[in-house]
Amino acid sequence: MLQFTSTFRSFLGLLIFLLSMISISAMDFHSVQKDNQDSYGAGxxxxxxxxxxxxxxxxxxxxxxxxxxxxxxxxxxxxxxxxxxxxxxxxxxxxxxxxxxxxxxxxxxxxxxxxxxxxxxxxxxxxxxxxxxxxxxxxxxxxxxxxxxxxxxxxxxxxxxxxxxxxxxxxxxxxxxxxxxxxxxxxxxxxxxxxxxxxxxxxxxxxxxxxxxxxxxxxxxxxxxxxxxxxxxxxxxxxxxxxxxxxxxxxxxxxxxxxxxxxxxxxxxxxxxxxxxxxxxxxxxxxxxxxxxxxxxxxxxxxxxxxxxxxxxxxxxxxxxxxxxxxxxxxxxxxxxxxxxxxxxxxxxxxxxxxxxxxxxxxxxxxxxxxxxxxxxxxxxxxxxxxxxxxxxxxxxxxxxxxxxxxxxxxxxxxxxxxxxxxxxxxxxxxxxxxxxxxxxxxxxxxxxxxxxxxxxxxxxxxxxxxxxxxxxxxxxxxxxxxxKNSNNWITIKLIGVKSNRSAIGARLRLAAGGRVLIDEVRSGGSYYSQNDLRIHFGLGKSEKITSLEIQWPGGLKETLKDLPVNRIIRIREQSGGVDSSQNKAGMSK
CATH class of the missing domain: 2.130.10.10 (YVTN repeat-like/Quinoprotein amine dehydrogenase)
Incomplete structure (x- = not known):
């Protein structure tokens, strides 16, 4: 009984360890806490x-x-x-x-x-x-x-x-x-x-x-x-x-x-x-x-x-x-x-x-x-x-x-x-x-x-x-x-309105990748008296694929794109149903 219990405990401990490793691997970029002393990935x-x-x-x-x-x-x-x-x-x-x-x-x-x-x-x-x-x-x-x-x-x-x-x-x-x-x-x-x-x-x-x-x-x-x-x-x-x-x-x-x-x-x-x-x-x-x-x-x-x-x-x-x-x-x-x-x-x-x-x-x-x-x-x-x-x-x-x-x-x-x-x-x-x-x-x-x-x-x-x-x-x-200073992935998205205003200001983006959902909007003004890039940028951590991208256009249309690549600047035109054009970070068209 003692030997069985000891063996079982060892097996249970190994199982818990393996499950934790699988969980960590599956989490990609959605781990919920980082050590304060971790080096920052940008300068x-x-x-x-x-x-x-x-x-x-x-x-x-x-x-x-x-x-x-x-x-x-x-x-x-x-x-x-x-x-x-x-x-x-x-x-x-x-x-x-x-x-x-x-x-x-x-x-x-x-x-x-x-x-x-x-x-x-x-x-x-x-x-x-x-x-x-x-x-x-x-x-x-x-x-x-x-x-x-x-x-x-x-x-x-x-x-x-x-x-x-x-x-x-x-x-x-x-x-x-x-x-x-x-x-x-x-x-x-x-x-x-x-x-x-x-x-x-x-x-x-x-x-x-x-x-x-x-x-x-x-x-x-x-x-x-x-x-x-x-x-x-x-x-x-x-x-x-x-x-x-x-x-x-x-x-x-x-x-x-x-x-x-x-x-x-x-x-x-x-x-x-x-x-x-x-x-x-x-x-x-x-x-x-x-x-x-x-x-x-x-x-x-x-x-x-x-x-x-x-x-x-x-x-x-x-x-x-x-x-x-x-x-x-x-x-x-x-x-x-x-x-x-x-x-x-x-x-x-x-x-x-x-x-x-x-x-x-x-x-x-x-x-x-x-x-x-x-x-x-x-x-x-x-x-x-x-x-x-x-x-x-x-x-x-x-x-x-x-x-x-x-x-x-x-x-x-x-x-x-x-x-x-x-x-x-x-x-x-x-x-x-x-x-x-x-x-x-x-x-x-x-x-x-x-x-x-x-x-x-x-x-x-x-x-x-x-x-x-x-x-x-x-x-x-x-x-x-x-x-x-790291190898984290990203995507930048330029929206072009057709039924909506051409700048797509007010569009809401909902991106799913690596088990998390990220949101942002195309926005005019903000900060203090200033204007950010109208393109939307998402950091993706180690995720190598975007599961889905949902766009709620300001005119009311909702479109969803599936399985998008990472490390790209993409352009999406309203009502097109897909990516209008894409370029990698070197500016090469895809």
Whole structure:
């Protein structure tokens, strides 16, 4: 009996070991936890100047700011303006209060990707050399002609640049009806098809109704920060009202802000704008991060109207019920439960917000703030701006990246502050709902301080990993090339709408591989004032085949593709029923 028991126990132990090995093998990339000390599968190289980004972004005085306008900085965009399959770059520029001699004003810049790891400045020949206090940029094909257009917000009149399809752009702002007023301060913006009629509408947040002739300055205002006289912030100023423009399908937009219920939310100093389907009803919702006020979540009622449920849903305030200085925003399913969560950057001394989506229960969409429980609450001294959920190491789990920088140059001499220029932060997703700050571990350009603002993510060299664009204040834009250090697999998907809007903005992708399901959406705007690659990228870990890819097109059509290869950039046209074209990371057509 003892011998049998011992033999049985040995057999049982061997069986359990073998089963565990089989289980681990079958899990591919969906193991639920990674050791904090595991080496990260990606590094970064700063190549901006070498790649040809040789024009500084000018924004206010480099030493001291007298006006709030000089502090916010501007966005940056990845977009393929010439449809050659390679991401180009658009940089929003600013100005200075004292101005510049005629002909020497800083302008926006367009850089064409030359496919050799560098870019060529084509601003003048493209017609995009506009000066002024630029703010945000978003991308979308508003006229469905097959070429993505540009919308840029300003302190003053906004600009819609129509892509002519020949390498040039035309300012059609007034004709299209989206220019706005001269004293309006446009902030975050995004194209969206809120009524799902097949053409792109436009949402624009407005920060403050402000006139530089009357706004307080350090000389005549009571504004102090850590004992230093600084530019006065938004409290006490009139908040801007958000605007929703409806596209008539003929190149013109109508202001439907009142009709849609958008203006029922009070003016709340809106900055970052995020459009996503948070309640999984296939209709786009809108989240606006507000500065020193409650943030807003507009839930799409599917009848042309929206309702602000920010407070009820738990995304308006901090966990303590306090207002925050929200800046950048990002959406992603970081925990793999099929629901889009929200990340929001805030002011120095505040936690970043990580709102975990709990879905709709008893008719109410709700979120929990998981900043502390997830491990991202370790940093409170930084002032965050552009951000994103991005899988840099292609392990199938979305990491969090954010850029930082203070608003007051005066803090550079304070021992209690980190400084005006600040490092970036990278939180690694451990696969169990938790994150680990690996910024110092990865090192390199991540820990080089800079006054960062806008940030955008995309694969400019088509090598299968996500690179980073950062717009800085009074410095050159940063291009951080991601250098993969592992053999994880991936896929990048370009969608082309037919019945839906041509950019496929609002399309939901549901990918099954290696026992897991990943989701994402094609999205305009986001981060802080910036535009990510409109192509969707999924890291796949060690999975060598995609079991299925389900596409919920914004027009209502649902298509499913089976058994797709990995390590490819594929293009899918709505209603085609299959892959339109494919290329490997070297750019070879398949």
């Amino acid at each position: 970064f190289s700063s190549i901006g100047r070498a790649a040809g980004l040789n024009s500084k972004t000018i924004y206010g005085d480099a030493g001291r700011n007298r006006y709030l306008l000089e502090t916010t900085g501007s966005g940056i965009a990845w977009f393929d303006y010439d449809n050659d399959g390679w991401l180009d770059i658009f940089v929003v520029n600013g100005a200075r209060i004292e101005g510049f001699p005629r002909g020497q004003e800083p302008t926006t810049h367009l850089y064409r990707n030359n496919r050799k790891g560098a870019f060529t400045d084509v601003t003048k020949e493209s017609g995009l050399a506009r000066s002024g206090w630029g703010q945000a940029v978003c991308i979308g094909d508003y006229d469905n002609d097959g070429f993505d257009d540009l919308f840029v917000t300003y302190y003053g009149k906004n600009t819609l640049f129509k892509n002519n399809g020949d390498g040039t752009f035309a300012d059609v702002s007034e004709k299209a009806g989206v220019a706005g007023g001269r004293v309006r301060w446009g902030s975050g913006a995004a194209f969206m098809d809120f009524d799902r009629d097949g053409d792109l509408d436009l949402f624009v947040a407005n920060y403050i109704e402000m006139d530089l002739k009357t706004v307080p300055t350090p000389e005549n205002g009571p504004c102090l920060y850590k004992g230093k006289f600084v530019a006065c912030g938004p409290p006490g100023l009139q908040g801007g009202k958000n605007i929703l423009y409806q596209n008539d399908g003929k190149g013109h937009f109508s202001d439907v802000s009142e009709k849609s219920g958008i203006t029922k939310a009070a003016g709340t100093y809106g900055l970052g704008v995020l459009v996503a389907d948070f309640d999984n009803d296939s209709w786009p919702d809108i989240y606006v991060a507000s500065d020193t006020d409650s943030s807003t979540l507009y839930l799409n009622s599917k009848d042309g109207t929206f309702k602000d449920i920010g407070i009820e849903a738990g995304v308006a305030y901090s966990p303590e019920g306090k207002t925050q200085a929200g800046m950048g925003v990002a959406a992603g399913d970081y925990d793999g439960d099929g629901l889009l969560d929200i990340f929001k950057t805030n002011f120095a001394g505040e936690l970043s917000s990580l709102y975990k989506n709990r879905g709709v229960k008893s008719g109410l969409l709700s979120f929990d703030d998981a900043a502390l429980s997830s491990g991202i609450g370790v940093n409170t001294r930084y002032l965050g701006w552009g951000c994103g959920f991005v899988d840099f190491d292609n392990d199938g789990w979305l990491d969090i990246f954010l850029v930082n920088g203070h608003v007051y140059p005066e803090v550079a001499g304070l021992r209690s502050e980190i400084g005006y220029a600040q490092k970036k932060i990278l939180y690694r997703n451990l696969g169990n709902g938790n994150f680990n700050d690996i910024s110092d571990q990865v090192g390199g350009p991540l820990i080089e301080p800079a006054p960062g603002r806008g940030a955008a993510f995309g694969d400019f060299d088509n090598d299968g990993d996500q690179d980073i664009l950062i717009n800085t204040i009074n410095d050159y834009p940063e291009l951080l090339r991601c250098d993969s």
